[in-house]
Structures are given as structure tokens and as C-alpha cells.
Amino acid sequence: MEPVSPDRVSDAPDDRFDQSVEALIFASDVPLRDEDVARAIGEVTGADTTLEDIVAAVERLNAAYRATGRAFRVEQWGGGYRLATIPEQAGVVRALFEQEAEKRLSRSLLETLAVIAYKQPVTKPEIEHVRGVGADYALRQLMERGFVDVVGRADAIGRPLLYGTTDRFLDQFGLGDLSDLPTPREVEEILADPRFSRERAQLLAEWAADNQPPPPPADSSEPVGTRLRVVVSSDSPPTPSEADDADG
Numbered sequence: 081m082e083p084v085s086p087d088r089v090s091d092a093p094d095d096r097f098d099q100s101v102e103a104l105i106f107a108s109d110v111p112l113r114d115e116d117v118a119r120a121i122g123e124v125t126g127a128d129t130t131l132e133d134i135v136a137a138v139e140r141l142n143a144a145y146r147a148t149g150r151a152f153r154v155e156q157w158g159g160g161y162r163l164a165t166i167p168e169q170a171g172v173v174r175a176l177f178e179q180e181a182e183k184r185l186s187r188s189l190l191e192t193l194a195v196i197a198y199k200q201p202v203t204k205p206e207i208e209h210v211r212g213v214g215a216d217y218a219l220r221q222l223m224e225r226g227f228v229d230v231v232g233r234a235d236a237i238g239r240p241l242l243y244g245t246t247d248r249f250l251d252q253f254g255l256g257d258l259s260d261l262p263t264p265r266e267v268e269e270i271l272a273d274p275r276f277s278r279e280r281a282q283l284l285a286e287w288a289a290d291n292q293p294p295p296p297p298a299d300s301s302e303p304v305g306t307r308l309r310v311v312v313s314s315d316s317p318p319t320p321s322e323a324d325d326a327d328g
Contacts, residue, residue, distance in 0.1 A: 111160025158251030192218035201242035
């Protein structure tokens with residue numbers, strides 16, 4: 081598609097329509113659906129807005145952003161449109177929210193979320209069977225954060241609740257729909273990638289540094305070998321049950 085010139089006349093019909101679409105996406109706190117865009121514009125202008133109109137406007141906006149070197153694009157995540165920064169600026173954006181990163185999902189929550197994402201709809205006993213530990217705390221936390229919700233009941237004894245992921249899950253992980261999840265083969269390829277191994281080694285080293293035990297007193301008679309065993313032991317990741325206890 082031909083790039084949109086930033087010098088286009090601002091009161092042209094397409095420009096006014098594009099500005100309306102851009103304003104709506106910018107102002108929305110959640111992914112904005114096509115029907116919401118059409119309804120809002122229709123209430124003000126009385127004009128009928130089609131899906132093709134909205135898609136064309138998004139394409140023109142992104143072309144203009146590229147042509148003028150903007151640091152954001154309109155992306156389609158979680159069933160709607162969002163303004164998002166380009167990958168090249170991920171580092172500086174991450175630095176801005178580094179304190180918020182401390183609230184990231186723990187390993188046990190991520191494991192539970194992965195089971196639900198790939199096996200949904202799924203019951204709590206099924207989640208616990210896959211992970212080998214209780215899922216009460218993880219499910220409660222994921223539901224409180226809006227990543228998981230109850231989607232029905234299973235046709236089994238006791239009619240246990242069925243859990244599935246939400247639109248917030250899709251939005252936060254940058255997925256258009258569940259079909260965008262990596263396949264098991266793609267996950268294997270990622271794990272086999274040397275770049276992933278280096279990143280994992282770096283994360284483990286940082287984790288070990290943060291969890292290093294304090295040095296023994298200078299007059300300690302403890303054998304050096306014992307101290308080394310303590311250090312190595314501290315580097316071992318917690319077991320699933322220990323991780324769940326820590327989460328609590």
C-alpha cells in the first residue's frame with residue numbers, strides 16, 4: 081500500500097474518518113471492537129460504517145505512522161484494536177515500568193495459565209493432574225487478575241467448573257485469538273534455539289545472585305566444601321509445591 085503523506089489535507093473525508101478511528105482507539109482502555117467503532121462514529125455522523133471502512137482506516141494510519149517514523153502502530157489483539165509501541169522500543173518502555181514488572185506472574189501462575197490456555201475448557205482436577213500440585217491459589221490469582229474465568233460446567237460427576245482464558249489474556253500476551261498460540265512444535269524450536277539457552281542461563285545467573293546466602297563469619301570453622309554445597313543448593317529452583325507455598 082502506498083505510504084500516506086503527512087501533508088495530506090486534514091479536512092479531507094478520509095482524514096476526518098481516520099482521525100475519528102484513531103481517537104477512539106487511543107481513548108479506549110480495552111481492545112476496541114469494529115462494532116464499537118462503527119457505533120460511536122454512526123451516533124455522531126449518522127453515517128453507516130462498514131468493517132472494510134475501518135480496516136482501510138487502520139491501514140492508512142499505520143502507513144502514516146511508518147512514513148513519519150512513529151514509535152507505535154495500531155495492532156489487533158484480544159478481539160479489538162489497540163495502540164502499541166513497536167518492538168524496537170520495548171527496552172525503554174520496559175525500563176519505565178520496571179517497578180511494575182515486579183508484579184509479573186510467578187512461575188506457578190504461568191504454568192497454570194499455560195495449562196488452561198492449551199487445554200481449555202478445563203477443570204481444576206485436570207489442571208492439578210497436569211501440574212501435580214493444588215491449583216486453588218493459582219486459579220484464584222489468575223481470576224483476580226482477569227486472565228481466567230469460569231466458562232461453564234463439565235458433564236461429569238459433581239458438575240465441576242470449567243475454566244478458560246479471557247480477552248484480557250489475549251490482549252496482555254499480544255494474541256489476536258487462541259489460534260495465535262505457538263504450537264508444541266514451535267515451543268520445542270524456541271527451547272532448542274541457542275539464543276533462548278543464553279537468555280535462560282542469564283536469568284538463572286541473576287536468580288542465583290539474588291538468592292546467594294550471606295558469607296560465613298571470618299572465624300567460622302565450617303569446612304569450605306560445606307559452604308560450597310550450601311551455595312549450590314541455594315541455586316536449585318524450588319519444587320512445584322515450594323513454589324506454590326511461596327506464592328501464597
